[in-house]
Amino acid sequence: RKHNPKISRRVVAAIEKAMEAYPDDRYQSAEEFRRGLLNASSKTQRFTELDLNISVPPPPEKEGGASAESKPNISPSTPVRAVMNAMTSVTSRLRRRTRQYSSTGILVGLLMLFVAGWFLWNNTTAFPSAVISLLPPSVKQTYMPQPVPTNTPEILPSPTPVIEITATPTLEPTPTYTPSPVPTALGGGQGEIAFVSDRTGIPQVYLMKADGTIINQITNEPDGACQPDWSPDGMKLVYVSPCRQKSSEIDRSSSLVIIKVDGTEKQALPATIGGDFEPDWSPDGKRIAFTSQRDLNYEIYMINLENNKVTRLTKALSISAASNARMPAWNPYGTQIAYVLKRGGNSQVWVTTDADIDSTPNKPNEQLVQSGSKVNDFLPVWTPDGKFVVFNETNFEGTAPQWLMSIRYEERASKQAVLLPIEPLPIVDVSFSPDGQWIVFESWPDNSGNQDIYIATVTGANRTRLTTDPGYDFDPVWRPLQIQTK
Numbered sequence: 448r449k450h451n452p453k454i455s456r457r458v459v460a461a462i463e464k465a466m467e468a469y470p471d472d473r474y475q476s477a478e479e480f481r482r483g484l485l486n487a488s489s490k491t492q493r494f495t496e497l498d499l500n501i502s503v504p505p506p507p508e509k510e511g512g513a514s515a516e517s518k519p520n521i522s523p524s525t526p527v528r529a530v531m532n533a534m535t536s537v538t539s540r541l542r543r544r545t546r547q548y549s550s551t552g553i554l555v556g557l558l559m560l561f562v563a564g565w566f567l568w569n570n571t572t573a574f575p576s577a578v579i580s581l582l583p584p585s586v587k588q589t590y591m592p593q594p595v596p597t598n599t600p601e602i603l604p605s606p607t608p609v610i611e612i613t614a615t616p617t618l619e620p621t622p623t624y625t626p627s628p629v630p631t632a633l634g635g636g637q638g639e640i641a642f643v644s645d646r647t648g649i650p651q652v653y654l655m656k657a658d659g660t661i662i663n664q665i666t667n668e669p670d671g672a673c674q675p676d677w678s679p680d681g682m683k684l685v686y687v688s689p690c691r692q693k694s695s696e697i698d699r700s701s702s703l704v705i706i707k708v709d710g711t712e713k714q715a716l717p718a719t720i721g722g723d724f725e726p727d728w729s730p731d732g733k734r735i736a737f738t739s740q741r742d743l744n745y746e747i748y749m750i751n752l753e754n755n756k757v758t759r760l761t762k763a764l765s766i767s768a769a770s771n772a773r774m775p776a777w778n779p780y781g782t783q784i785a786y787v788l789k790r791g792g793n794s795q796v797w798v799t800t801d802a803d804i805d806s807t808p809n810k811p812n813e814q815l816v817q818s819g820s821k822v823n824d825f826l827p828v829w830t831p832d833g834k835f836v837v838f839n840e841t842n843f844e845g846t847a848p849q850w851l852m853s854i855r856y857e858e859r860a861s862k863q864a865v866l867l868p869i870e871p872l873p874i875v876d877v878s879f880s881p882d883g884q885w886i887v888f889e890s891w892p893d894n895s896g897n898q899d900i901y902i903a904t905v906t907g908a909n910r911t912r913l914t915t916d917p918g919y920d921f922d923p924v925w926r927p928l929q930i931q932t933k
Contacts, residue, residue, distance in 0.1 A: 455487065457486070457487035458484065458487040460487065461480070461483040461484050461486075461487040464483065465480050465483075638656075638657050638880060638881065638925060638926055639654060639655065639656055639657065639662065639925075639926040640654075640655055640656075640657060640878075640887055640900070640902075640913070640923050640924065640925055640926065641653070641654055641665070641675045641677065641684060641923070641924050641926065642655065642675075642900050642914070642920055642921065642922060642923040642924070643672070643673045643674070643675065643690075643693075643920070643921050643922040644914070644916060644918055644919065644920045644921075645671075645692070645693070645918045645919050646916045646917075646918035646920075649668075649670075649671040649691060650671040650672060650673045650690050650691070650692065650693065650919075651664055651665075651666045651667065651668065651671065651672055652664075652665045652666040652672050652673070652675045652684065652686055653665060654708065654926075655913065655914075657880075657885075657887075657902060657913075658913070659900075659911075659912075659913035659914060663709075663710070664710075665684065665706060665708065665709075665710050666686060666688075666706065666710070667710070668688045668689070668690075668704075670688055670689030670690070670691060671688060671689055671690040671691045671692075672686045672687065672688045672690055672704070673686065673687055673688075673690035673693070673921075673922055674686060674687040674690065674724060674725060674726065674922055675922060675924055676726050676727055676728050676735075676924055677728065677924060677925075677926055677927050678728050678732055678927075679728065679729075679730055679731070679732045679927055680732065680927070680929065681708075681926050681927040681928060681929040682707065682708060682929065683705055683706065683707055683708065684705070684706055684707075684708060685703055685704065685705050685716075685726045685728060685735055686703075686704055686706070686726070687701050687702070687703060687704075687723070687724045687725075687726065688701065688702065688704055689701055693898075693919050693921050693922075697722055697724040697725075698722060699720070699721055699722040699740060700722060701722040701723060701724050702715060702716065702718035702722070702723050703715070703716040703718075703723050703724075703726050703735065703737060703750075704716065716735075716750060716755070717750075717755050717757075719739075719741045720741065721739055721740035721741035721742070721743070722739065722740050722741075723737050723738070723739045723741075723748075724737065724738055724739075725737055725738040725773060725774055725775065727775050727776055727777055727784075728777075729749075729777050729781045729801075730777060730779055730780065730781040731781050732752075733751065733752055733753060734749050734750065734751055734752065734781075734801070735749070735750050735752065736748070736749045736760065736775040736777060736784055736801075737749075737750070737775065738772075738773045738774065738775065742759075744763065744764065744770070744771055745763070745771030745772060745773050745789075746759060746760075746761050746762065746763060746771070746772050747759075747760045747761045747772050747773070747775045747784065747786055747799075748760060749801060758801075758803045759803065759804050759805055760775075760784065760799060760800075760801065760802075760803070760804055761786065761788075761799060761804060761812075762804050762808075763788060763789070765808075766788065766790065766812075767790075768790050768791040769788050769789065769790040769791075770789045770790070771788075771789045772786050772787070772788050772789075772797075773786065773787050773789070774786055774787040774825060774826055774827065776827050776828050776829060777829070778829045778833050779829060779831060779832070779833040780833060781801070782800065782801065783798055783799070783800055783801075784798070784799055784800070784801060785797070785798050785815065785827040785828075785829065785836050785838075786798075786799065786827070787824065787825050787826075787827065788814075791820070792820075792843075793818075793820055793822070793823055793824075793843070794823040794824055794825050795814055795815075795816065795817075795818070795824055796814075796815045796816045796824045796825075796827050796836065796838050797812065797813065797814050797815055798811075798812075798813055798815050798836075798859075799811060799812040799813075800812075813859075814862065815827075815836060815854060815856075815859055815862070816838075816852070816854055816862055816863070816864045817862040817863070818840065818852075818864065820843070821842065821843050822840050822841065822842060822843060823840065823841055823842075823843060823845065824838050824839070824840050824852065825838065825839050825840075825841075826838055826839045826875070826876055826877070828877055828878065828879070830879060830883055831879050831881065831882070831883040832883060833856070834855060834856060834857070835853050835854065835855055835856065836853070836854055836856060837851060837852070837853045837867070837877055838851075838852055838853075838864075839851065839852070839874075839875055839876070839877075840852045840864075848872035848873035849872065849873040849874060849875045850866065850867070850869075850872055850873070850874065851866070851867040851869055851874050851877065852864040852865065852866060852867065853865055853867050867907075868907070869903065869906070869907035870907065871890075871892040872890075872892065873889075873890055873891065873892075874888050874889075874890055875888060875889040875890065876888060876889050876921065876922060876923065878923055878924045878925045879905075879925060880925050881925065881926075881927055881928045883905070884904060884905060885902055885903065885904055885905065885925075886902065886903060886904075886905055887900060887901070887902045887913075887923040887924075887925055888900075888901055888902075888903075888923065889901075889920070889921050889922075889923065897917060897919075898919045898920055898921050899912055899913070899914045899915065899916075899920050900912075900913045900914045900920050900921075900923045901913060
């Protein structure tokens with residue numbers, strides 16, 4: 448219209464439509480273009496796209512008797528046709544844009560799938576952290592399940608052999624505790640007992656079963672043997688010789704001797720003037736505590752079996768009104784020794800350590816029980832668990848039958864022991880079975896003077912006499928559990 452203002456707007460619109468860039472927006476035929484120009488040049492019609500206020504021309508006349516209803520001839524210039532053409536044009540544009548966007552989306556999706564597949568192939572474990580963060584939500588939902596099943600079978604088999612390997616050795620060593628039935632067999636009134644008897648005219652050490660059956664005579668000393676004590680492994684004994692009779696007074700020429708349970712490999716420990724007696728083997732098997740008069744007074748000493756070094760453990764005269772120390776007894780841990788201190792005419796139970804009294808004069812040394820001045824306490828022994836000290840007690844004159852007393856070591860501050868109501872009396876020189884459930888002791892309940900060996904439970908039940916020989920049977924000591932079970 449710039450070059451020819453006389454051209455109407457409708458003609459310009461028709462020409463512009465014919466020159467549209469997209470084929471779908473142009474006229475589809477020359478006839479359609481011709482009609483468009485005719486409609487544009489008409490002065491009776493105002494056709495524009497999407498303009499519905501258009502005058503409708505009268506229908507054409509019937510030709511050849513044919514009705515208009517049977518053969519409608521709707522001109523493309525009608526409003527319906529115009530609307531349809533406009534809608535077709537708009538739809539075509541939308542379809543082209545959708546096609547372009549779809550093609551672009553497909554290309555992007557294929558590219559992302561290729562990248563994800565490459566990462567999955569080269570580094571499966573790194574895929575979730577590296578690639579998933581770059582993918583759109585739809586791709587995350589599609590590919591997230593894929594690495595999970597691939598990783599799951601790889602992780603699950605690896606811990607399976609580890610658990611099987613660790614479980615197998617852990618369960619195998621458990622049934623190797625075969626020594627557990629051994630204490631049951633030797634405890635509870637069973638096992639073996641060493642004791643002394645003068646049935647041959649002079650005291651010797653014998654071995655018998657807990658039912659009283661004599662197994663063998665261990666010693667054959669011309670001057671007799673007594674006061675045996677077991678090594679911790681139950682394979683050897685230490686005893687005193689000479690020992691010509693049962694007496695509280697020992698020959699000043701006596702010494703300590705070690706012998707195997709079968710009577711072989713006898714070994715005399717270094718002796719000195721004054722005599723050594725009342726031995727007690729330490730739980731570690733390396734030392735023996737004993738009483739000696741080597742310093743003209745009864746004191747407790749200790750010999751180291753590895754080098755025969757002797758250490759003095761007590762100085763009775765350093766304690767007020769005390770005169771001598773005797774009858775040592777190790778606790779099960781080998782750290783403390785209960786002993787009897789003669790003080791003011793009475794015998795008392797005290798406790799000290801295994802330290803050298805000469806180098807540690809202030810070492811622990813305390814009175815365990817205060818029984819009073821009318822009684823004497825003697826022959827202390829620890830229970831196998833180390834919780835109690837059991838000892839004998841009698842009247843000051845020593846004429847009453849001896850009975851048993853006990854004190855819990857943790858309650859030693861009270862200094863008070865309790866009576867064990869085990870009868871009939873007397874009950875002397877107690878030794879515990881390895882399981883701590885039984886005791887073996889000397890007794891002569893009929894007052895006949897015939898000392899024999901008895902066993903009973905720690906409560907005094909099931910009392911059984913083991914020896915019946917007319918001679919004196921005394922100094923019983925229960926054999927420990929043997930390390931060599933065969």
